[in-house]
Amino acid sequence: MAKVVVIGAGIAGLVASIELLNKNHEVTLIEKNNMVGGLCSGYFLNNTYVDCCLHWLMGTKEGNSINDIWKETGALGEDIKIISLPTLGSYEYQGATITFYRDLDKAEEEWKKISPIDEKAIHKFFNAVRHVGSLMDLVLSKKIKGNIKAIDLIKSLPDSKHIIKSMKQSREEYSKNFISPAIQFAIKNCQTGYNNMFFFFDLYGIFSKGNADIPEGGAFYMTQRMQEKFISLGGKLLLSETVKEILIKDKLAYAVKTENKTFDCDYVISTVDPYYTLNELLKKNYKIKLFNKLKDNIESNPVSSCFNVFLSINEDLSDIEAPTGLNITPIRVGKLKTDFMIVRPYYYDQNHFIINGKTVVSLFVDQNQDDYEYFNSLSKDEYKEETSRIINDMINALISRYPKLKGKIEYLMSIDPIKIGNYTNTSYGSFQSFSFTNKSSFYSYNGKIKDLPNVFLAGQWCRSIGGTPTALLSACSVIKNIK
Ligand SMILES: Cc1cc2nc3c(=O)[nH]c(=O)nc-3n(C[C@H](O)[C@H](O)[C@H](O)COP(=O)(O)OP(=O)(O)OC[C@H]3O[C@@H](n4cnc5c(N)ncnc54)[C@H](O)[C@@H]3O)c2cc1C
Known part of the structure; x- marks a missing residue:
């Protein structure tokens, strides 16, 4: 059994901590704010509740790997109602309304009525959403055995050329496939942030399959349930406690220092922004080349x-x-x-x-x-x-x-x-990581720091795009290093 200090009680910190407790490790979770949640938070203002995060949560559908983790960590459960909105969004432009219905056939039919001249392009667009959605459904339902590369799976899809090309197209570039100005406007703005067109096929595909919905109550209630789970498993949670330094001796971290106390540990997982972790908590003594490179090329992969x-x-x-x-x-x-x-x-x-x-x-x-x-x-x-x-x-x-x-x-x-x-x-x-744009490649980082074998990074920054799914997956991945 190892003594682990987890820094930051956002989604990555909560998931890592609960999963470590499930493996019988001793966990201290330290958070600088007075409540858990981090970027996935909601607040109360004169009795009115505001959700500052969840527009959609990947993994709301039963029987897939992300849903299993949400349930294990208390985020979702049998008694938590999932709200399935009929549309991913409606976009108004000069009197026309373009709607991304969950029902793809209905959406395709309606778009074709709005712009018959775009019939072919509309069909191609919806087919791409259908194919990517089905592939993601398969991947997340763990039905694909073996270690097949994502790009090879995509290459096996019908009309894969169109889908692969979309990785090198911004949404604005892709929107030019259509003649209707209203469809162009909708495609250009169909997703927040700066990711390429492929990412929208991915999101809309997952949404159409019912795997990106909203748990009732949103961010605050979801993260409070995770906090309850953590405490019920015997975890030690410190709120309003800011970590100042990870203490190192003989090339190993031996403690974490906050403003008020020092916590001994065998391992540290920092879920705070990697630049903050490297510069402030590790006093600029360690570098991760990938993150330097990403920041140097930020114009090609902006943050959101x-x-x-x-x-x-x-x-x-x-x-x-x-x-x-x-x-x-x-x-x-x-x-x-x-x-x-x-x-x-x-x-x-x-x-x-x-x-x-x-x-x-x-x-x-x-x-x-x-x-x-x-x-x-x-x-x-x-x-x-x-x-x-x-x-x-x-x-x-x-x-x-x-x-x-x-x-x-x-x-x-x-x-x-x-x-x-x-x-x-x-x-x-930024509430996501570096974008996966038409000018950049998808990146993924395993959480390890060279020459510091018992400190790991997890959180949204560990993979292109980020968001709660990356926070969750990175947390599940780094805890495998804790023995
Ligand atoms: C407006 C908005 C909308 C969003 N919409 C969605 C959405 O619809 N779907 C989706 O999947 N994602 C959405 N996101 C993104 C998602 O919330 C984040 O990507 C995710 O929650 C990041 O989790 P994390 O654990 O990696 O990081 P964080 O939440 O940043 O967690 C890091 C934690 O570390 C704490 N910390 C920092 N420094 C210290 C220190 N020195 N000592 C102790 N603690 C420290 C922070 O306070 C924080 O709690 C949205 C975010 C915002 C803001």
């Missing part, structure tokens, strides 16, 4: 953050598809000038997001490292003024599309790259 405004609205919003992508009069958010904003009314989870008839709504705009740098360059007062302006601009964009909401909106809170970075120490306030 957001400007996300949360509102409470006293109106029936059931006529607004959740989520809806709007074409707005351009506004500047950070460095970015954008004509696109996502509106997400949370009416689909009435027990948690409708309080006294008021519905929680989120407004979302993509951000990246350049926006982070922009906000970071402002003085405190400038930052306050600029973020207030952006919040107003985003609310005005909402009212301009839905005038009936005027006078019925209460502002709750917002998050932006600076707030996200400060809350979790994630580089550039």
Whole structure:
């Protein structure tokens, strides 16, 4: 039995800790904030609950490897209702609405009616979603035996050329396959972040198979269940305790030092951002070439953050598809000038997001490292003024599309790259890892540090794209090194 200190109680830290307890190791989990969850968190503001994460959770379908882990760690369970939205999103452009229905046949038929001239391109698009979705279903259901490379599986799909080509196409480039400006707009904006077109086939395919849905209550309740599981298995959790250093002697970590205490250990797993772990916790004594390379080439694989405004609205919003992508009069958010904003009314989870008839709504705009740098360059007062302006601009964009909401909106809170970075120490306030774009390759990192055999890294940064699935998978992978 080993004594393990896990740094950070986000998804990776919670999964690693619970799985280690299941293997009878002794685990101390240390988190700097006053609650678990990290980037997967929800907050309460005057009795109103806001979910700052879960738009979809991969692994909600029974009988696949990720679902098994969510259940083992208490995140999901027999009594947890899964909400399956009918669409992945609806996109409005110059009077037309393009909807990514879960039912692919229905979506294909509707798109063809909207733009008959695009019939061939629409069919190709939906077939790619179907094929990638079926492949992912097979992979996750563990039905594929042996060690077959992902690219060889993709090559075996019908129309694989089209699918492989999409890895070298941005969504904007792919959108040019269509003539309809509304379809072009929908494809360009169909997914947050900067990943290539293939990633959207992947996400929409998984969604269409019912494996990327939302557990009722979202992030806060899910991570609280994981905390309960951790404690029930005998884990020691320290909240509001910031790790300052991993102490090394004779090329091995022997303890973890926080502001107040020192914790002896046989192993350390840091789930904090790798740059923070290497620079702050390991005092720049170790390097991981891959992460230096990725940061040096950040223009080719940008990171994803957001400007996300949360509102409470006293109106029936059931006529607004959740989520809806709007074409707005351009506004500047950070460095970015954008004509696109996502509106997400949370009416689909009435027990948690409708309080006294008021519905929680989120407004979302993509951000990246350049926006982070922009906000970071402002003085405190400038930052306050600029973020207030952006919040107003985003609310005005909402009212301009839905005038009936005027006078019925209460502002709750917002998050932006600076707030996200400060809350979790994630580089550039990114809530995913480096993107898998048309100009970059997919990367994967095994969590090991050269010359430091008992310290491992886990978390969203360990693989392209990131998100909760990467946090979970990386945690499951590194714990195999703990003997
Ligand atoms: C607005 C938003 C929407 C999102 N939507 C989705 C979605 O729909 N689906 C999805 O899969 N993912 C989504 N994500 C991404 C997902 O939340 C993250 O990728 C994932 O939760 C990352 O988990 P992690 O454990 O790797 O990292 P983190 O959550 O960053 O965990 C690291 C933890 O370490 C703690 N920490 C940092 N420094 C220290 C220190 N010195 N001492 C102690 N503790 C420390 C942090 O506070 C944090 O709790 C979203 C995120 C955001 C913000």
